[in-house]
Amino acid sequence: MLTVGVDIGGTSVRAGVVDPRGSVLDTSRAPTPAGERALEDAIVAAVEEVADRHAVSAVGLAVAGFIASDRRTVRFAPHLAWRQADVADRMSDRLGMPVVLEHDANAAALAEHRFGAARGAKTAVLVAIGTGIGAALLLDGEVFRGAYGVAPELGHLRVVPDGRPCPCGKNGCWERYCSGTALSATAVELLAKHPGVSTVLAREAAGDSRAVTGRRVAGAARDGDPLAKRAMADLARWLGEGLALVADVYDPEVIVIGGGVSTSAPLFLDDARERYSAVVTGAGHRPLARIRTAQLGDDAGIVGAATLAREMAAQMPPQTASRASKNHSRRS
Numbered sequence: 001m002l003t004v005g006v007d008i009g010g011t012s013v014r015a016g017v018v019d020p021r022g023s024v025l026d027t028s029r030a031p032t033p034a035g036e037r038a039l040e041d042a043i044v045a046a047v048e049e050v051a052d053r054h055a056v057s058a059v060g061l062a063v064a065g066f067i068a069s070d071r072r073t074v075r076f077a078p079h080l081a082w083r084q085a086d087v088a089d090r091m092s093d094r095l096g097m098p099v100v101l102e103h104d105a106n107a108a109a110l111a112e113h114r115f116g117a118a119r120g121a122k123t124a125v126l127v128a129i130g131t132g133i134g135a136a137l138l139l140d141g142e143v144f145r146g147a148y149g150v151a152p153e154l155g156h157l158r159v160v161p162d163g164r165p166c167p168c169g170k171n172g173c174w175e176r177y178c179s180g181t182a183l184s185a186t187a188v189e190l191l192a193k194h195p196g197v198s199t200v201l202a203r204e205a206a207g208d209s210r211a212v213t214g215r216r217v218a219g220a221a222r223d224g225d226p227l228a229k230r231a232m233a234d235l236a237r238w239l240g241e242g243l244a245l246v247a248d249v250y251d252p253e254v255i256v257i258g259g260g261v262s263t264s265a266p267l268f269l270d271d272a273r274e275r276y277s278a279v280v281t282g283a284g285h286r287p288l289a290r291i292r293t294a295q296l297g298d299d300a301g302i303v304g305a306a307t308l309a310r311e312m313a314a315q316m317p318p319q320t321a322s323r324a325s326k327n328h329s330r331r332s
Contacts, residue, residue, distance in 0.1 A: 003313065004047050004059045005306030007104060007298075008032065010079030013039075015046035016299065017054045018306035022115035024299050026050045036081040044094050051095075058098040058313035059091065060305030062107035064134070069149035071101045071308075078167070100305075100312045104128075106143045107304030108294070109136035112256050114307060116295035121254040125246055126294070127154065128259035129239075133175035137250060155179075157245060159238065174245075177238040180214030180261050187217045187231040198227030218264040235261075236268035240275025247289055248281045258294035265293045 002025070006015045013032055016024040028049040030042045047059055065077025072089060074082040092099040102110075109118070109126035118124035118138065128134040133155030137144040145151055155175035156168050163172025164185065176182055188209050191202055200220055204211040220228035243255060257265060273291050277283060296303055 001310055001313065002054050002056045003306040003309040004050060004056050005062065005107070005302035005304065005309065006043055006046060006059065007062045007107075007301035007305070008039075008043065008080065009064050009104070013042050013046050014298075014302060015043075015050055016302040016306065017050045017056060018303050018310075020310065022111065022296075022303050022307070024302060026053055027302075032080070034081065036085065039081055040087075040090065040094070043091060047095055056097070058100070058309035059095060060107070060307070060309035060312075061087065061091065061099065061101050062104040062301035062305040063087075063101055064104045066150045067101050067103050067145075069145055069147070071149075074101065075149070098309070098313055098316060100308050102143075102305055102308055103134075103136070103145075103149075104301045105134035105136040106145070107302075107308065108134075108258055108296070108300035109138055109256070109304070110143060110307060111296050111300040111302075111304035112258070112294055113138050113141055115303065116300070117256045117292040118254050121252075123250065123252045124254045124256065125154075125250055125252045125289075126256045126258055127243070127246070128294075129179055129257065129261040130259035131181055132179050134259065137252075154242070154246060157242065159241060159245075174238070174242045178235055178242055182238070183214035183217045183231055183235050183261070184212055186234045187212050187228060190227050190230055194227065197230075198225050200225055201227055214261065218261070218267065221267050222264070229267075232264075232267050233271060236271035237275055239268065239272035241279060243272065243276040243289075243291065244280040247276070252289045254290045254292060256292055256294050258300060262293050269293065 002017050005018050014029045017026040018024055028046045030046050033039050033042050066075040074085050074087045088099045088101050105128050112118045122140055124138045126136040135152050135154035137152050156173045158172045159174045160172035164176040165171050166173040166176050191205050201212055217228045217231050221232040277288055
């Protein structure tokens with residue numbers, strides 16, 4: 001049984017055909033449009049592009065936003081047009097196949113548990129570090145969503161009272177100190193305090209401080225730039241502090257670090273592990289979670305969403321699945 005997973009982010013819509021072993025067989029990509037109807041059109045086009053080349057039975061959508069507990073409705077997505085939208089039903093009607101929704105971090109965590117870094121773990125946490133922080137919790141291999149489908153928002157734990165402002169409306173959230181955005185903000189602050197330490201980043205910031213992106217800071221740290229390395233050390237410190245909080249609350253067996261920033265893990269992860277092991281409650285007197293980097297990379301959301309779609313399709317009555325397949329064949 002082949003299914004389609006679609007990773008819907010603020011910048012791109014990526015669809016992939018996934019087999020039961022978690023292998024991505026085919027993909028398509030399109031920019032994320034601004035409007036609600038245009039976004040749904042882009043999803044339909046991306047799915048149909050790969051479905052025309054493969055016999056697929058269901059679709060899973062990994063969405064960067066709050067998903068209702070029944071996984072049919074997008075309550076809110078900060079970078080997408082949907083607001084209290086019955087996306088699953090609308091997409092199913094248009095595609096002629098069953099459609100299920102999932103938060104993108106939950107989908108990625110499920111994929112890592114089935115096929116990647118958290119495989120076999122009874123209790124696992126995914127921390128996806130990108131522009132902000134996305135997070136997911138798995139208990140006995142099942143995604144924990146909370147009472148209303150929005151747990152766990154670890155990126156918005158307040159770690160610095162009256163700290164940096166966050167788009168969520170609070171100040172001092174973890175993701176303001178541990179993310180690609182945080183890496184950029186820390187570097188700009190250090191440049192203001194120590195303007196002569198990094199001639200490379202200082203020259204770029206002089207034209208426009210927005211040029212000092214997290215990706216650029218990571219690249220400079222990789223090249224040995226002293227100020228960029230200090231910014232990276234600050235990120236490592238806050239990652240360790242945050243992971244200690246996560247361990248105090250959930251006591252997981254494994255913590256998977258994913259997201260775009262995880263590609264620079266050799267620059268910060270050892271220091272973060274050391275900080276975590278030093279400040280976690282009961283340090284030196286308790287087993288510590290294994291901290292691993294994600295194995296599936298950018299495909300994790302696609303693989304997880306497709307896996308959920310496969311499980312949903314397998315639970316459907318045979319006549320319903322057959323009817324959905326015929327509807328899709330007719331529309332194709």
